[in-house]
Amino acid sequence: MERLTLEEAKKLNATMVTEDHLILHAANVSAAMGAMAEHFGADAEEKEEWEAVGWLHDYDYEKYPEEHLAHTEAPLREAGVPERDIRAILSHGYGIVNDVKPETPMEKSLFTVDELTGIVQAAARMRPHGITDMKIKSFMKKWKSKNFAANCDRPLILKGCDMLGMDIRDVASIVISGMQAHAEALQLTGNGEDA
Template sequence: MSKIPTRQEAYNLLTTYTENPSLLIHAKAVEACMRYYARKHGENEEKWGVIGLVHDLDWDKFPEQHCKKTREILESENWPDEYIRAVESHAYLTCTKVVPKTTLEKTLYAVDELTGLIRTTALIRPSKSVLDMKVKSVKRNWKNKRFAAGVDRTVIERGAEMLNIEIPDLIHDCIEAMKEVAEELELKGNL
């Protein structure tokens, strides 16, 4: 029988496999967005947050085995298959064929790439903060493919479509979520 992991257990596992500070910040940003959306949808915030936190568990040490290695690790830790499937679904069409089906899975898919675009936008602002950021700041950089070049905008668009949400609304919600943990994300800036 699988066990329900706590946030601390998830974080300990994450830091076992992830040393890169940027990846740890990314994991926390995705966790924040997942928690925000869990509250918005009246879902289990701890569950959504934990899944967001470990979604890239294998990326630092096993990028060529992304999601496959995470499945192995989480299975060996006796995590619920529902959690493992959700993590796999975030890499739909890039590393896996696991289609996001639940609202949790679709949300993880939609917010993952977007957190990187928001973070990069915040860091080029005079304040270097997410706390005073508006949707238009992110939208201004959306079409510039050289800006945050690693961010796949089509994944964000596909995720928003899956959730039946407009991109500006998705950006707004993720900014609000990231504001809640701005200090942890090193995005408090100089306000």
């Protein structure tokens, strides 16, 4: 396998991940990674590779939550996943469960958007039209409210933004637009009722 495809990533992920919320998280991160790839000027094939890495990033989490990423490298290598994609997946655990430092734009992006998509998703779910009409201004209000989606690690997200040399507003804007493009699949179209 020269480049990980989204189809292959979904197949591999499905052998380990069965919980709906984890599959949805994979889809969220995949959408965000596609948008980040475009931001960095990736072509269509590269964009799909970024999306695939996003989809597969929590491959071992459901079965080994206490040993996250310790059961990823060998099976993915055996499945023929390219080394750069395995490394990108491992790098999102930097400083948490390993010391694989994000170095490429793909690695830095995954490190940053993994947690960020959680806050975007939570904010979108509170809106009548979900993510479809979400603007950065309303997201930033939620971002600044420390009690909102409190389990999402804001310092870690900011560390990622720092690695990317980007402002949180800019990264969040890209992530929101990436997730908007997949709003229906991500179950973020809202209920249509104005609060």
